[in-house]
Amino acid sequence: MTDSDDTPGAAGGAAAGGTPGAESGVAPGAAGTADAMTPATTSATPPPVPPATPSATAAAAPPAVATSSVSLPAPVAAIATGYSFTGPALELGAVLWDGRCHADAPVRIPLAMLNRHGLVAGATGTGKTKTLQLIAEQLSANGVPVFLADVKGDLSGISAPGQDNAKVRERAGQIGQAWEAAAFPCEFYALGGIGTGVPLRATVTGFGPVLLSKVLQLNQTQEQSLGLIFHYADSKGLELYDLKDLKAVTGFLVSDVGKPELKGIGGLSSATAGVILRAITTFEQQGAAEFFGEPEFDVTELLRAAPDGRGLVSVLELPAVQDKPQLYSTFLMWLLAELFNGLPEVGDVDRPKLVFFFDEAHLLFSGASKAFLESITQTVRLIRSKGVGVFFVTQTPKDVPGDVLAQLGNRVQHALRAFTPDDAKALKATVRTFPKSPYDLESTLTGLGTGEAVITVLSEGGAPTPVAVTRLRAPGSLMGPVSSEDLDRLVKSSLLYGRYAEAVDRESAFEKLSVEEREREAEVVGAVLEAPKAPKAPSAPKGKPDKSLAEQVVGSGIFRSLARSVGTQLGREISRSLFGTRRR
Numbered sequence: 001m002t003d004s005d006d007t008p009g010a011a012g013g014a015a016a017g018g019t020p021g022a023e024s025g026v027a028p029g030a031a032g033t034a035d036a037m038t039p040a041t042t043s044a045t046p047p048p049v050p051p052a053t054p055s056a057t058a059a060a061a062p063p064a065v066a067t068s069s070v071s072l073p074a075p076v077a078a079i080a081t082g083y084s085f086t087g088p089a090l091e092l093g094a095v096l097w098d099g100r101c102h103a104d105a106p107v108r109i110p111l112a113m114l115n116r117h118g119l120v121a122g123a124t125g126t127g128k129t130k131t132l133q134l135i136a137e138q139l140s141a142n143g144v145p146v147f148l149a150d151v152k153g154d155l156s157g158i159s160a161p162g163q164d165n166a167k168v169r170e171r172a173g174q175i176g177q178a179w180e181a182a183a184f185p186c187e188f189y190a191l192g193g194i195g196t197g198v199p200l201r202a203t204v205t206g207f208g209p210v211l212l213s214k215v216l217q218l219n220q221t222q223e224q225s226l227g228l229i230f231h232y233a234d235s236k237g238l239e240l241y242d243l244k245d246l247k248a249v250t251g252f253l254v255s256d257v258g259k260p261e262l263k264g265i266g267g268l269s270s271a272t273a274g275v276i277l278r279a280i281t282t283f284e285q286q287g288a289a290e291f292f293g294e295p296e297f298d299v300t301e302l303l304r305a306a307p308d309g310r311g312l313v314s315v316l317e318l319p320a321v322q323d324k325p326q327l328y329s330t331f332l333m334w335l336l337a338e339l340f341n342g343l344p345e346v347g348d349v350d351r352p353k354l355v356f357f358f359d360e361a362h363l364l365f366s367g368a369s370k371a372f373l374e375s376i377t378q379t380v381r382l383i384r385s386k387g388v389g390v391f392f393v394t395q396t397p398k399d400v401p402g403d404v405l406a407q408l409g410n411r412v413q414h415a416l417r418a419f420t421p422d423d424a425k426a427l428k429a430t431v432r433t434f435p436k437s438p439y440d441l442e443s444t445l446t447g448l449g450t451g452e453a454v455i456t457v458l459s460e461g462g463a464p465t466p467v468a469v470t471r472l473r474a475p476g477s478l479m480g481p482v483s484s485e486d487l488d489r490l491v492k493s494s495l496l497y498g499r500y501a502e503a504v505d506r507e508s509a510f511e512k513l514s515v516e517e518r519e520r521e522a523e524v525v526g527a528v529l530e531a532p533k534a535p536k537a538p539s540a541p542k543g544k545p546d547k548s549l550a551e552q553v554v555g556s557g558i559f560r561s562l563a564r565s566v567g568t569q570l571g572r573e574i575s576r577s578l579f580g581t582r583r584r
């Protein structure tokens with residue numbers, strides 16, 4: 001069934017700042033909109049139109065244009081009432097009912113509810129990325145900073161104005177959207193500088209043993225042993241900045257000299273140390289050495305606003321590390337843990353301090369230990385009171401553990417496919433996560449077109465809104481990546497580039513242990529050279545046995561250095577968070 005001629009067309013286009021009207025108000029049905037949100041290069045080129053220059057506020061959340069005088073069907077009117085909020089809200093789209101898009105029934109999400117977390121799900125190619133872009137634009141326009149994990153490399157277009165074309169005008173006309181092209185202030189990052197972006201690094205100490213155990217795929221016993229290594233390094237003033245520092249301390253603690261150091265607190269077996277060292281070495285061979293070191297990224301950089309008051313959109317460019325999914329998913333969790341540790345409690349706020357989009361979220365939970373899952377659940381539950389919202393982006397809700405899913409009050413579910421028995425099972429499970437509604441969700445979810453979704457969010461009172469099948473608005477920024485030249489220019493013109501571009505290798509555990517080991521060896525050699533020659537070594541007096549190797553080196557440099565550090569480090573051991581990350 002197609003939309004009738006009373007769907008806004010020319011009027012909606014003209015409101016977009018000089019865009020010639022869509023000659024016909026007839027809109028295709030759900031299946032006919034599969035390409036409605038694709039970049040302009042795939043469609044016929046319309047007559048040239050000068051780009052609009054919107055204000056920061058108007059660009060993100062223009063009011064819905066109500067042009068139809070026809071009364072809404074009763075179910076649509078009931079849904080529209082559920083989305084009639086009094087405070088600031090982001091515009092998501094318009095209600096679809098019986099194949100018709102009702103521009104007079106806008107679907108929105110209250111700005112104050114964006115820190116109540118959410119889920120954007122759907123099969124590949126259904127429009128999840130454009131939904132992220134649409135929400136991020138409006139958050140930025142409302143002064144809220146945004147963090148986006150760009151796994152596929154197609155979100156850099158948010159920094160450039162969109163391209164006007166017939167399909168964008170058609171979509172805007174169906175929804176009653178006053179579309180305007182708009183660019184948004186962006187900062188681009190890359191893990192360790194691999195790829196194009198300001199290098200984003202963490203120290204091994206800052207990362208902590210729990211997250212590092214996750215990325216090294218250690219079991220519970222090995223994770224506990226790694227925690228013991230961190231505990232020893234913290235207490236002895238041996239800084240763990242990079243992976244060679246961690247390897248040096250681990251190797252020292254299973255050496256003849258280092259073994260006694262952990263004797264009173266359980267010790268570290270050579271077998272477990274070997275597993276940890278091999279995991280670290282494999283990790284380094286995958287390029288991870290670039291991610292750990294200094295200068296460590298200050299996560300408060302993500303909370304900045306542009307000079308015009310719009311929130312900064314921080315985009316972590318990840319295409320160069322797509323083959324290391326555990327690394328980037330765990331690294332993103334580090335960012336979240338650091339925010340959790342550093343931000344004050346603010347309770348309920350009018351607008352979030354930051355909204356964090358976690359793309360390919362299933363990679364975070366795949367193979368995670370019970371302790372890690374418990375930490376994620378607790379962080380997601382508690383970080384809301386810090387003013388931070390977290391959106392997980394994945395293919396189906398079943399990719400997210402139930403305890404985490406229970407914290408996600410805002411749901412945008414794009415189309416699902418049911419090609420296999422497992423797909424059908426996942427579809428039924430997804431339907432059960434929504435409130436009761438007049439829609440047949442099982443058939444609806446398999447028939448949605450690109451850029452359409454089933455939505456329910458939290459109202460201003462915290463209650464779920466009615467389920468609304470929605471045709472989503474078109475983003476105002478470029479729906480596709482910018483050129484590599486433009487991206488490189490944006491990165492190198494950043495004020496942060498000079499601060500984080502060059503890696504720093506300060507004296508730390510690796511250098512300290514190496515120096516002290518050389519000192520110890522020199523002392524032993526010197527003692528041998530100074531001893532008088534004798535044909536036969538005299539026997540030791542009874543009651544005074546020869547000193548053991550450990551006793552011989554008690555006065556060596558490594559122990560003198562550690563003894564000196566005890567006075568300053570005792571009582572100052574680094575406290576750690578739920579994830580074992582350092583508290584700032």
